[in-house]
Amino acid sequence: MKRSTRIERLAEYYEDFAPDYVSTWKDIQHYDKLVRAFLREAVAGEARVLDAGCGPGHLTRDLPPSVDVVGFDIAEAMLAIARKKRPHGAYHQHDYHLPIPRAWGRFDVVLALGTLEFCDDLGLVLANLAGALRPGGRMLVSIVERRPHVRMHQRAARPLSDVELSGVSMYLYTFAEQTEAIQRAGLLPRSYRLHPGWRHTEYDVDVLYALWDLEAPRRSR
Numbered sequence: 001m002k003r004s005t006r007i008e009r010l011a012e013y014y015e016d017f018a019p020d021y022v023s024t025w026k027d028i029q030h031y032d033k034l035v036r037a038f039l040r041e042a043v044a045g046e047a048r049v050l051d052a053g054c055g056p057g058h059l060t061r062d063l064p065p066s067v068d069v070v071g072f073d074i075a076e077a078m079l080a081i082a083r084k085k086r087p088h089g090a091y092h093q094h095d096y097h098l099p100i101p102r103a104w105g106r107f108d109v110v111l112a113l114g115t116l117e118f119c120d121d122l123g124l125v126l127a128n129l130a131g132a133l134r135p136g137g138r139m140l141v142s143i144v145e146r147r148p149h150v151r152m153h154q155r156a157a158r159p160l161s162d163v164e165l166s167g168v169s170m171y172l173y174t175f176a177e178q179t180e181a182i183q184r185a186g187l188l189p190r191s192y193r194l195h196p197g198w199r200h201t202e203y204d205v206d207v208l209y210a211l212w213d214l215e216a217p218r219r220s221r
């Protein structure tokens with residue numbers, strides 16, 4: 001399926017999911033605490049934070065008002081909720097397979113959490129996100145790690161759902177593919193940890209996240 005068709009289907013899926021997303025997510029996710037700890041450490045004062053695939057904006061909506069939050073997502077209904085909950089934030093419809101618009105400015109912190117499972121070219125997407133970081137800026141991303149010997153990991157892409165969303169894949173990346181993509185994006189790893197991401201109730205499995213804390217080089221490249 002063409003990327004554009006897949007993204008349209010995914011956007012429709014998340015449009016419908018938007019009103020119930022936070023209440024459902026609370027019960028199935030395992031990474032919220034790690035994100036909040038990262039934000040406490042990395043975000044201060046009048047920092048600028050970009051939340052990629054922000055959904056309804058719940059990960060960054062409670063940051064202090066002095067913090068400039070910009071979120072983007074492909075699903076307009078998600079963005080509408082985000083705008084309502086943090087009216088002084090800025091929320092845009094955008095696909096991370098495309099470069100981040102220059103007009104949004106540069107950011108101290110970029111998040112891409114719970115969303116890169118839909119990215120079909122990790123190197124390209126990390127480079128797009130890295131392009132929005134100021135030198136020395138930080139990025140926290142979750143990537144579904146592929147371990148070929150583990151159940152459900154035999155293929156690099158598998159349907160997100162067999163019942164709800166035909167033709168839309170989730171993408172898994174081996175550790176080697178992740179490090180290659182990080183390098184290609186010109187990012188420096190600060191830390192890596194494997195952590196359960198969320199409960200895939202249909203497949204009865206915890207999706208395994210690689211959580212990377214990354215940094216943009218301090219000198220311009």
Ligand SMILES: C[S@@+](CC[C@H](N)C(=O)[O-])C[C@H]1O[C@@H](n2cnc3c(N)ncnc32)[C@H](O)[C@@H]1O
Nearest residue numbers: 014053054055073074075095096113114115118
């Ligand atoms: C599982 S939700 C994650 C929301 C939030 N970041 C979190 O961790 O709870 C995935 C979000 O990624 C968005 N998304 C999927 N593909 C995207 C793309 N190519 N560009 C931007 N957002 C995308 C979806 O619309 C959805 O809102």
